Amino acid sequence: MKIERSSGVIPVKMTVALETSKIISFNCSAGAALFVESGNGTITWYAKVNPDGEAFALYGVDGSPATTAVSEGNCFELPGALFACPYVVGEGVDLTGFISVSG
Numbered sequence: 001m002k003i004e005r006s007s008g009v010i011p012v013k014m015t016v017a018l019e020t021s022k023i024i025s026f027n028c029s030a031g032a033a034l035f036v037e038s039g040n041g042t043i044t045w046y047a048k049v050n051p052d053g054e055a056f057a058l059y060g061v062d063g064s065p066a067t068t069a070v071s072e073g074n075c076f077e078l079p080g081a082l083f084a085c086p087y088v089v090g091e092g093v094d095l096t097g098f099i100s101v102s103g
Helices: 080-084
Strands: 007-014 031-038 041-048 067-070 075-077 087-091 095-102
Touching: 031 067, 031 080, 041 080, 067 075
Parallel strands: none
Antiparallel strands: 007 095, 031 075, 031 095, 041 067, 041 087
8 A cells, every 4th residue: 555645845935024925825735844945033924815815813722823933944844723724924034945735
């Protein structure tokens, strides 16, 4: 028996401002890792119902904001709260990299 998951890699560009960060489609994702090519700091995550809609502050099960501390040249697991959202967008770091998703 062979166990497989669908996966994909998408380029990511974030900025310190929510309005200029790339919106990321997270439909059907069950896990993800962020590979950081450039950028250091803490990403604060927001959820969107559709790409043109309002950005909602995203919180974890413990009530704290969904954030990810990142550093250049490393890979980071993304918060579980993201996987219930059709679209997500991050702010707080000028960052380029890739997200590898698993479905």
